[in-house]
Structure formats: C-alpha cells, structure tokens
Amino acid sequence: MKTRQLGHHGPRVSSIGLGCMGMSDFYTTGVDGREAVATLHRALELGVTLFDTADMYGPHTNEELLGRALRGKRDGIYLASKFGLVRSSDPHARGVNGRPEYVRQAIDGSLKRLETDYLDLYYQHRIDPEVPVEETIGAMAELVKAGKVRHIGISEASAQTIQRAHAVHPLAAVQSEYSLWSRDPEHNGVLDTCRRLGIAFVAYSPLGRGFLTGALKSAQDFAADDYRRSNPRFEADNFNRNLALVERVKALAAAKGLSASQLALGWVLAQGEHIIPIPGTKQRHYLESNVAAIGVELSLGELAQLDEIFIGEGAVAGDRYHAQTMSLLDG
Template identity: 90%
Template structure:
C-alpha cells in the first residue's frame, strides 16, 4: 500500500482509506455485520490504515462496530471520527452543535464506543453557524492537550473558515465530498487552501455514493430505505442524465483495462499528493478493487478526457443533498 502524509507534520497513512458509514447506516438497514467485520479485517491485511467513522452513523452503531472489529489491531491504525452533526426523529433532518461543552461530551462517547484511549483524528462534522469556529477549535485543542485526540480537522468548511480554524490550532485534515461529479472543493478554493496551508484533504464519497462505479442502472436498484432514493442526483430524469456521463467513464476505463471505480479513484489521487480518498464499502470484493486503484497511473490526456466529461455548468444533474442539508455545506 502506498502512503500519503496527513499535513506537513502528520503521520503517513494509506493513500486510500476506508469510509465505514455504509456498514451501519444510510444505504440499507439490512446490515451484514459478519461481512462488514470481515471487510475491516481484510482492509488491515491489505495495508489500509485510515478508517473513517462518526458518532452520527447509526447513530453510534458504526463506532461500536469498529471498536469490536479492530480490538487487538489498534497499533499502526489511524482512527478518525467526527462530532457535531446531530440527528433527530426526522430521518432527513440534520442539526449542528459546535458548543465547547458538546465537544467534550462527544469525544468521551466516541472513545468508549471505539474501545480506545485516544482518537488519531477528530473532525468537526459540520460548522455550527451559531458558534464561532474559534471556540469549537479551542475546545478540540484542549482534547489534544489532554491526550484524548492526536490531530484535529473539520469537514465541509469554507476556505475562510479553514484559515480561521487553522490559526487557532493546526488542522491535520479537511474532509469534504470530492469526486469526478462533485467538484466544489476546486471551485470554492478549499483544495488550494489545504495545499497552501499544508493540510491533508480527505475526499469522502470519491465514487459518487456508488454512482461512479457504473453498476447502478436505475433508482429501483436501491433498497426501500436507501437514502439515495431521496437524493436529487439519484432521482428520475437526473439519474438518467447522470448515467450517460458514467457510461463515458466506463468506456474510458474499459480501454485502460480497469474498472470505472478504479478510474474514478485514480482521478482523485491524481489531484494532489495531499488528497486522500476514503471510498466506502461493506464488502471485501469491492474493498479489494478499490485498494488496487492506488496503483492506477493516469496520463495528462486521460485526466483531460475525464475532466471533459464533467466539464461545464449543469453537466451533472441535481444537487448533492436535499435543500435543507445543502445549507450545512461550505460553512
């Protein structure tokens, strides 16, 4: 497994991490815990060291799953979790909480569920508009001093907020959605800001929530409780328009003798040495395919062809999230 550094002063982690959310939540309630644990164990065998979770996945059950699966395997692994995105009885509603007292409360819960004495990386999951980011980051810095957290980061923050947070305490990583069809970090300056400040950029959903794998053919492919049924990009006409883009990715991948997933991940890796994708999966066969993408090399012409598929305003149909959740991005 190739490695990349988390910031100028941080540790080296696997160049492709593992997003663990889907093992417990959002894509279906029919969770196969045995296969999920086998996938986590296989990831360790393959040299994956960066594992990503959050307290709101489940909620709470994803951290518990990792705690059980990685017990006795902690050495050499880099566990990342998040706080601050709060769920309610409404499955589509999200709240945020960046108050210092909530930070301190949340980390203790995560440590217990993950069965560990410290977190390698702790993210503010979304920026709380009611709490200055300096106050939240200040509380997170206290966790570093207390030995509960080694590095801190933020997720889905604006370039300005990243700079303000980094001035309070160095950020090891910024996490945002980034893929061939989600290019916000390029357009809003976040990717460039991270590179300039020496912060790692961790790309979640680098396979477009499964769409860029080329294996989805219809919205009916989703389970009844799969949240993608309510995501604008996966609905009706938007799905069909986006499918035409993916067919072009599949054709390029076929010419290169790799899968569409591997081509999409190779593109993300090619965007800079500070970029680390964390594709999610709950099955070993997909994990092994994703990890193999660490060796994909793309020429300038191939990168240009991929960029051309998704270039232009309106090339991708539909927003990333429903309207209310979109307001929590680029905070």
C-alpha cells in the first residue's frame, strides 16, 4: 500500500481511504450489514488505514457500525469523523451547528459510538455562518489538548476560511468534493491553499456518487429511497447528458485495460501528492477495484484527454446538490 501524509505534521495514511457513509445511509436503506462489515475487514487486509465517517450519517448508525466492525482492530487505523451538520425529519433539510458547546457535546457522542478513546482526525463538517470559525476551531483545539482528538480538519470551506482556521490551530486536512466532474477546488483557491499551507486535501465522492463508475445506465435505476433521485446531476435530462461524458471515460479506460472507476481515481491521485481520495463502497469487489487504482499511471496526454471531456462551459449538467444543500457550502 502506498501512503500519503496527512498534513505537514500528521501521520502517513493509505493513498486511498474508505468513505463509509453509503454503508448506512443515503443510497438505499437496503444495506447488507454483513457485507459492509466484510468490506471494512477486507479494507484492513488490503492496507487501507484511513476510514471516514460522520455523526450525521444515519444519523449515528454509521459510527456505530464502524465501532462494532473495528472492535479490537484500532491499532494502525486512522479514524476520521465529523460534526456540525444536524439532521431533521425532512430528508433534505440540514442545520449547521458550530457552537463551542456543541463541539464538546458532539465529540463525546462520536467517541462512544465508535468505541474509542480518541479520533485521529475530527472535521467541522460544514461552516456555521452564525459562529466565527475561530471559535469553532478553538473548541476543537481544546479537544486536541484533552487527548480526545489527534488532528483536526474542516470540510467544504472556502480558501479564506481555511486560512482563518489554520491560523488558530494547524489543520491536517481539508475535505471537499473533488473528481473529474466536480472541479470547484481547482478554481476557488482551495487546492492551492492546501498545497501552500501543507494541508492534506481529502477528496470525497471521487467517483461522482457512482456516476463515474460507468455502471449506471438510467435515472430510474435507483431505489425509491436513494437520495440521488433528487440530485440535479442524476435527474433525467441531466443524467443522459452526463452519461455521454462517462461513455468517453469508459472508452479511454478500456484502452488501458482499466475500469472507468480506476481511471477516474487515477486522475484524482495524479493531481497532487497532498490529495487523498476516499471513494465510498459497501461491497468488497468494488473496494478491491478501487484500491488497485493506486497503481494507475497516466501520461500527460491521457490527463489532458480526461480534462478535455469535463472542462468547458456546460460540460457537466446540473449542480452538485439541490439548492438547500448548496446553500450550506462555504463561499
């Protein structure tokens, strides 16, 4: 397993981590818990060390799943969780809470559910516009002093917010969506800021919520409770336009003897040594395919071909999220 460093002073972790959200939430309630646990155990066998969850996944049930599955296996695992997004009964409604007292409350709940005394990495999941980020990060820094957290990070933050947070306490990681079809961090200064400050950039949804795998054929393929049904990029007209892009990725991948997923992950890995993708899966065979992408090598010409597919006005149809969730993004 190749490794990459989690910030200037952080540990080295597997070059590809495992996003665990879909094992419990959002894509379908018909999750095979036994296969999810087997996938977590197989990840350890393959040398994956970075496992990513959050208290809002479930809510809470994803942390509980990891706590059970990784019981007795804590050594060598870099466990990351997040706080700050608050669920309601409306599946699309989200609240944000960055108050210091909530930070202290949230960490204790996560530690209990994950059956651990500390987290290796703790993120502010979304920026609370009502609370200065300095106050939230200050409370997180207290958790480091207390030994409950080893390193801290921030998710979906603007370049300016990252700099303000990093000035209070060094950030080990910034997590944002990044893939062939989600390129915002390239244009809003986030990737450059992370590189300059020595912060790892953790790329979630590097496979476009499954779209870039090439396995999806129709907007009607999703279960009734799959949240992608309401995601703009997966709506019928947008789906068909975006599918044409993925077909081109599949053709390039086939020419190299790769899957579309492996090519897409290889592209993310090639964007910088400080970038760590965390593709999510709940099945072992997809995990094994994803981990194999660590060995993918792409020429400058191949990278340019992939860029040409996705860059350009209107190349990708639809926003990343529906309007309410987009409003929670910082900057």
